[in-house]
Amino acid sequence: MSELKIDSATLELRCPAKLNLFLHIIGRRTDGYHLLQSAFQLIDWCDTLRLTAISENTVRRINPIPGIPPEQDLVVRAAQLLKEFCNVGHGVEIDLMKQIPMGAGLGGGSSDAASTLIGLNHLWGLQLDTKTLCQIGLKLGADVPFFLFGQNAFVEGIGEQIQALPSETPDFLVIFPNQEIATSQIFQDPQLTRDHAPITISGFIASPKSFQSNDCQAVAVRNCPEVKQALDWIADVAPNSAPRMSGSGSSVFGVLDPSQDHAKLKNLLQNLPKGWIGRIVRGLNKNPAYNLVSSE
Template identity: 45%
Template sequence: MMTTLTLPAPAKLNRLLHITGRREDGYHRLQTLFQIIDLCDQLTLTSRDDGVIQLATRVPGVADDDNLIARAAKLLQQASGTHLGATLTLDKTLPMGGGVGGGSSDAATTLVGLNALWRLGFSLDELAALGLRLGADIPVFVHGHTAWAEGVGEQLTPVTLDTPWFVIIHPGVSVSTQAVFQDPQLTRDSRPITMARALQGGASEWRNDCEAVVKRHYPAIAQALDWLSQHAPSRLTGTGACVFAAFEDAQTAHAVAEAAGHHGSAWVARGLNTSPLHDALGC
């Protein structure tokens, strides 16, 4: 029986993000295209017989009780009734508060990985339902496919997108998602479109409704976005802080990333349609 798994937790980009309304509970209705990319955290899960969920690595500024991977492990443990525990070791690459889904992806990898390690037999739909209790972005990582999403981001339809090379810049600031969604000037009435129209329109017509608010409050993000836009059409992912642009070849992307300089940390990542987590586990 397996006792240890080391698995990737990939990032995502919102190729578009439209806000079409607000529900009575305060959550916003969204339409978005999630694209999985090959920039990843790495999570090592080691099974324990004593039922303890132990964090071997801690995230600065995040209390253990608030840590999404610990919360995901405990939620799965409770839902399954297993007597097993796990030691969780996270090798963190993805920036916190970057809009690339790092925490959500870490939680999804915890759910999918422990389901395999503990031999629980939960379906991806069941794991996604558990994940939704922790965060709206977790289901897309659990299902592991680039997707069109609606609702609060949990109503997923798998799609196939182009797979360019992305330059991703994190300007070194932390964005409050709550503050963005509470901003009175945030666009909340974008007209809903069909998935077919979104896909037919293509990248030239895609936008992020959060971008104007974020640029106004975070000059460093505005500057990074303006600089990157000189090289290719660029936009914010999620509520930020990361901005990104797509390139046809790796050589050009690496050259732009190397030139990013004082605009922040820069990565080059390939767009994917299936998650490396699911490739690793054969899901």
């Protein structure tokens, strides 16, 4: 699939998911925001976003997600924020085809919001730089700046401190056990680890296999037994994949060895518990929507 399709005043972009190769919580600010360290890896599990410029001075969402009002819809909020920031006098029609599960710890909503900002920056001819887009994106969510940064990264602070990591494109086995976990539920838990010792990007690059824990995982497992079941499922079918949770859950993943029999795994995925979603995905070097920015 092409990364970008241009048909008159319409853009179609892919919005990739991400995995947290590790996630440490190293502190908490006085305003309640948690201070994190994490390695973010883009994967080729993508939503598809279609943006069409319209003359009416409005943001129009077609095929909205059931149960999500416009004021909570991240693509609508992203478009409105950019429109207000640049005082844009015309509008956009937004259609989003979801493939990434919601509440899964895969960053789907943040990726959709980032692609909306990237696409409208191009469609509306705003010429904002990535730093400015990240400042806008941070208002939408902590993961949005990463997707705007557009490549695999070591992320710190509340998500705004981003450094590029060497490109890796391993294969992953990802399982979503059909349980939506609210991020707020995890981060408000009194038993959540909030004092993990900080590490350095150089330390992670030197020994990435030494950093494979997720401080949110213990809380998620306690509140959602399906997370533990999914971790055990991966450990059983891919014993050397170091299964762990992504983000605040509930998705879990393992890193597949190049010698792993993908055909056998795909057959096993047909027998997941009812409602679970499993995929073998490939790591990406760059956000496909980011190619639009980098090509200019």
